Amino acid sequence: MAKAIVTIKLMPDGPDANMEEMQQAAEARINTFVQEDGEKRFTVKPIAFGLKALEIIFVMDEKLGSTEPLETDLGTIPGVGGVEVIDVRRAIG
Numbered sequence: 001m002a003k004a005i006v007t008i009k010l011m012p013d014g015p016d017a018n019m020e021e022m023q024q025a026a027e028a029r030i031n032t033f034v035q036e037d038g039e040k041r042f043t044v045k046p047i048a049f050g051l052k053a054l055e056i057i058f059v060m061d062e063k064l065g066s067t068e069p070l071e072t073d074l075g076t077i078p079g080v081g082g083v084e085v086i087d088v089r090r091a092i093g
Contacts, residue, residue, distance in 0.1 A: 003091045006067055008056045010074060013081035015050040022054055025077045033070040034060045059091065 010026060012019070023042050031037050040058040047053050060067075067085055074083045 002062050003059050004062050005057065005059055005087075005089045005091050006085065007087035008058075008067070008071070008074065009084045009086050010054040010056065010077070010080050011047075011082035011084070012051065012053070012079050014079075015052075017079035017081075019044050019052060019054055022077055022079050026054065026056060026074055029070065029073050029077070030056070030058055033067075033073070034058065034064065055086075062090070 010022060012022065027040060027042070030040060038059050040056060043055045043057075044052050045055050067088075071083045071085065074080060
């Protein structure tokens with residue numbers, strides 16, 4: 001099977017959310033979901049009025065199926081107000 005490149009956006013529940021703690025918690029949950037310590041990219045992007053979102057790009061094996069269990073798990077991180085998969089692409093090779 002091929003690999004999938006997944007982009008997820010974590011929206012904090014307010015402008016005072018600790019993005020560093022959110023990133024560390026998200027990385028641990030992603031590692032558990034993909035069952036390996038693969039490459040991940042974290043970017044903090046400004047949204048509006050001091051609010052920032054954490055955008056995460058990571059690679060997973062397609063045979064894991066849907067990212068829905070991961071999305072649910074990421075939503076339980078303290079300070080996370082919303083989770084959205086914004087892109088999924090197939091990487092072959």
